[in-house]
Amino acid sequence: MTHEKFFPPWNNDDNSLRIPRRGRPKGACNQTTKLLKDAILIAAEQAGYHHGQEGLVSYLQYHALNNPVPFFSLLAKVLPLQVTEEEESNVKTISRIEIVPVVSKKSAQDTKTFTEIS
16 A cells, blocks of 8 residues: 655646735734834823923933833834945944943942941
8 A cells, every 4th residue: 555645736836726815915014013003102202291391202211211221122122233334424333332330329328338337
């Protein structure tokens, strides 16, 4: 008894039996995703007016100062991945970025006082 291999009813050269696929065209944004992005931007803009007069910019400035780690994570995602440079421009490229924690003056004084006591 021979075992026959299953072959699909079409081969790579003949596309006549393929079923056309339905759905969004390539690169089209999902409607739910677009609505969610718009809602997030509107909410951030409205929240920004509590921190300044510039809406979304004020909101992002507030979080850049008070929550730097998630802000810089977001910033890294929106920066362009490639920088195109014209031959004659004097653009300096950044090859390394370091995020250094900043100690406030108050906590530095508390540490100094604690060490003096010990």
